[in-house]
Amino acid sequence: MGFALAVGFLLVLLSSAIYREVSGKRPPGGVFRVFQPPGTSLPRGGPSCAAREASGDAAAAAGVENRLGVPGALLLQVSLLSVDRPEGKGGGKMKILLCISAVAAMLSLAAAEPRGVWRIEHLDGRTLALTGDYTGFLRERYAAEKLEALKELCRQPSPEWKRTFGLNFSAAEVIGRYRPEIAGMLQQFDRIRVTDAAGSAHAVEKAGYWLNPTGAARFPDGNGRERLTRNADVAHFVFLRFAEPLAPGAGYVISLPTGETLAYRFDPDNVPSLLFKQNQLGYAPQARRKYAYLGAWLGDAGPLPMKEYIGRSFELCDAATGSAVFSGPVAARMEDPVSPQGTPFTGEETAELDFSSVSAPGTYFLRVPGIGRSPDFRIDGRSIADAFYIHARGLYHKRCGIAKEKPYTNWTTPLCHREVLRGTFPPDDGQYNAAPKGKTRDWGFFDSHGNSISVKHFNLIAENLPADPEPLFLPGGWHDAADFDRRPCHLSIVGDLAAAYLLKPENFSDGQLDLPESGNGVPDILDEARWGLEHLRLAQQPDGGVGTWIETDHHPTPAEYLPSSPQKPFRLSLATRAGTLEYAAYASMLALALRQAGDAAGSELCRESARRAWEYALNPANRKIQYYSYYLDKRKQMISYREPKELPAEFLLKAGANLRLLYGDAAYLEPLAGRGKELADLIRRESWRWSPFLFVELEVFRDRLEEFGELRRFWTGRVVQEAREMAGQIDGGYPYRIAWYGARNWKAGRMSWGNCHPLRRALTLLAAYAYSGEKSFLDAAYLCNDFHNGANPNGTTMTSGLGYRCPVRFLDFTSYADGIAEFVPGITPYRNTYGIARDDVRLAHGLYYGKRPEAGFAGISKSLLPLSLRGGRELAEDESAKLLSRAWPIWRRWANVEPYSVAASEYTVWETIAPAAAATGLLLDRAYPPEPGAKERVPAADITQLPGYAPLP
Secondary structure: OHHHHHHHHHHHHHHHHHHHHHHOOOOHHHOEEEOOOOOOOOOOOOOOOOOOOOOOOOOOOOOOOOOOOEOOEEEEOOOOOOOOOOOOHHHHHHHHHHHHHHHHHHHHHHOOOOOOEEEEEEEEOOEEEEEEEOHHHHHHHHHHHOHHHHHHHHHOOOOHHHHHHHHHHHHHHHHHHHHHHHHHHHOOHHHOEEEEOOOOEOOEEEEEEEEEEEEEEEEEOOOOOEEEEEEEEEEEEEEEEEOOOOOOOOEEEEEOOOOOEEEEEOOOOOOOOOOEEOOOOOEOOOOOOOEEEEOOEOHHHOEOOOHHHOOOEEEEEEOOOOOEEEEEEOEEOOOOOEOOOOOEOOOOOOEEEEOOOOOOOEEEEEEEOOOEEOOOEEEOOHHHHHHHHHHHHHHHHOEOOOOEOOOOOOOOEOOOOOOEEEOOOOOOHHHOOOOOOOOOOOOEEEOOOOOEEOOOHHHHHHOOOOOOOOEEOOOOOEOOOOOOOEOHHHHHHHHHHHHHHHHOHHHOOOOOOOOOOOOOOOOHHHHHHHHHHHHHHHHOOOOOOOOOOEEOOOOOOHHHOOOOOOOOOEEEOOOOHHHHHHHHHHHHHHHHHHHHOOOHHHHHHHHHHHHHHHHHHOOHHHOOEEEEEEEEOOEEEEEEEEOOOOOOHHHHHHHHHHHHHHHOOHHHHHHHOOOHHHHHHHHHHHHHHOOOOOOHHHHHOHHHOHHHHHHHHHHHHHHHHHHHHHHHHHHHOOOOOOOOOOOOOHHHHOOOOOOOOHHHHHHHHHHHHHHHOOHHHHHHHHHHHHHHOOOOOOOOOOOOOOOOOOOOOOOOHHHHHOOOOOOOOOOOOOOOOOOOOHHHHHHOOEEEEOOEHHHOEOOEEEEOOOOOOOOOOOOOHHHHHHHHHHHOOHHHOOOOOHHHOHHHHOOOHHHHHHHHHHHHHHHOOOOOOOOOOHHHOOOOOOHHHOOOOOOOO
16 A cells, blocks of 8 residues: 555656646746655655664654655755757657656655664653664765765865865765754654554653764765764664553554654563663672662653652562562662752752662672663672773773783784884973963073973974984883873872782782783782883983983874874983982882782882982982973074972982882981971872872881881871762762762862762772771772762763773774774773863754855854753854753763863873772772683674663763
8 A cells, every 4th residue: 555655656746747847837946845645654765774664654744844855744856957959759758757867866865864773771661762873874875965076076186184174074064964854853752653562552741852972973085984074973862751651561663753663662571771870890799888779861851750769669689580689668869969050960860779788799680660670780709800800901901012912802903102212302291381470480491581481392392303313112101091192190000000009919919910911920910010110111211310201293193093003203201300200209119019029020120220210310410401492483492491409309208218118228218307397288288189199108118117107197197088078978969979079069060081080089088998997988989989880870881891881982093093893991081071072062962063165165053952942942052052051960971072072082091090990909809810701802893782882861
């Protein structure tokens, strides 16, 4: 029947076209407006990408026009060609052929109907979450509408910038043409039909919509190369709240306003509900507090109502038998706080499930009547061990100067950065800024008149290449982030890993991390710490000086995204007194840890190197004064750099105390004589910047460093005081327990750049526990680990490869270029931001592109925020940004457009990866070997199939 109607309709269409063409009666502009009769279904082009087509697709009422050719109205635009031929027999044939071509063109446009990849998941018995991804559809339209022109552009001798503009704006035009239409159709909630197997309607009581970025959009250029563009991929979310519960085991058909039909079977006994937020890896038996949470945000429909579940019993069930082993009440958590601007933090009504008293090892799931079951999770010491493995392996995957290869990983990359040139730039990036206005100082950069100036390190390096630089091979250290510099601040990683070993040596063993060094008799955590120091030890000068920053003169270009690709040489910085002293502090600390681990030879290498560095640093004659050529005010000038006269007292204390322990010589403490008050004032003023383990040696070796007893007590007291504030935040700050400033504290707004990361915060709690023995700090640290691993509003872990729903896309150049679909595991993006990246507003939650006449681009200005929030109005960019800031709950914000949202999408080894490794290492109850086959894990071939690709907003 449907086929006959379609054929008949097309014949009518064709005969109408022939008649109008022959008679000359044509619609203005050569446009056919063809309306679909009510109750009929036109043929659609191409199968659904993933949504399963189901029977019973009824068309909506006719009369509504739109560009995509969807049910309700099919607007087909065909430009009819005129042919200069006589109106004889041959001319008539040509007109018929042209009309047939017109029909073919119309059918081609009909094929442009949107088809998405849909995933349907239940929240509770009355609520479904639908996730739609139209990336494949947009790429198809791009290939059909734009790719040939780009190929032609590449065949011409056009400059690269023009080709890049063509790629970016061609993709933007396709996105701008279709994405707003798709978003608009999906919000026609009155046209969504849900029917059961008998064809009976299941009434939708309430519906919601939201859209989130899933990363930067990739499109092929004219040469067929897949490239990042300045556009965003997004996922569309539709939430359906039904008047009556769904029937367990029943099948349903969901018809969307886009013309897509989806088949769904409700199986709450076997398919986990996304309402459960829990530690995906599991809970440590020794953790005294264990919680899971219930809650969801339905976009513009607001929070999922949870009041009906409060007071009901939940069950903790044995996963093997399904039998309940524990039950308790579903309890309400605190109300969702709002920011001073009125923005909610979670957007939820949140409930908690407390099973703290259960410590028996096993695999379990949670069950709540009316909701269903949770995913399986463990109560087992391995849950922490697996997390430690992934985090520490994140450091391994960021190693520089080594090939990452099988059998140690399946995320392979060749040997990188074989040559580093000895350079002349200073290593402390804090000295590149001018003195504050109105103040003077005798260190930093100065122009030829002696005025303090700011200098850009990239420019300084580029403009001051040594005539005959010394080439060096410096394997060691870690690539800082998405790019490949190795920074002085990475020495704190060495310190935190060594501190974890010194405090809990029983937690660490050889072979624990599947490293290339595994089997050498040294705990793997110290092998990783040693890698972080090795390049600097190799770079040490004969006089003991150590340059501590390896950098080049630009961020990587796309051709340089793979670390092993041909690149401009990296350069090693000057060896300053302060930088060399910092190296001595951490080399001596590692020497102590290696000595304790029984590696006498490794300890001696570090000890001797630290001694030489100490002697260089304490010699005032080694203070650097350097001259450079540099462009100021658009002309090349001579500028100078002067190193501070005073050495950093914190590293004097750390290095001096460690060398005193290593050599038994009190002379190393002489530079600290009489400086106790100065050091205490420094701790009071600056300790918020430092690792809580900076002076851990004073605690671990307190019996041998009695002269620092008062200073040690002051230092540990400061750490304990800060930890006590954090522990107070755990229960009173937010519905999901995290050690972060409360909603009304101005510091809550400092989330960006990983500041709010729970395991970064947990380091202070764990240090305080080590210094005081107060178990409340350890409890709080375990809860921070729970938040990191999925017990958070987003229900995702915060590290790639960790758990079953984890970050899939983020800013990582190596993952862009290594030819492996799944991004490298063990990377912890910054993620949450209090503010929202402007390019999220422009590329994801809206489409705001300025006009570019040189590229033939007319510009786009469209908000993609839910129509209900903006009253159906179109919004300017600033209006859209303000509304998004009010509507998008703060703890749910991951404005991930990769290179265009650095504060959310990038990471660093020292801010996010290493703190997680150190914290989870300290949370272990003993040393665990790796899970069998852990290092053989095979990357996913299609990241869109990973659960973390488009998690619920």
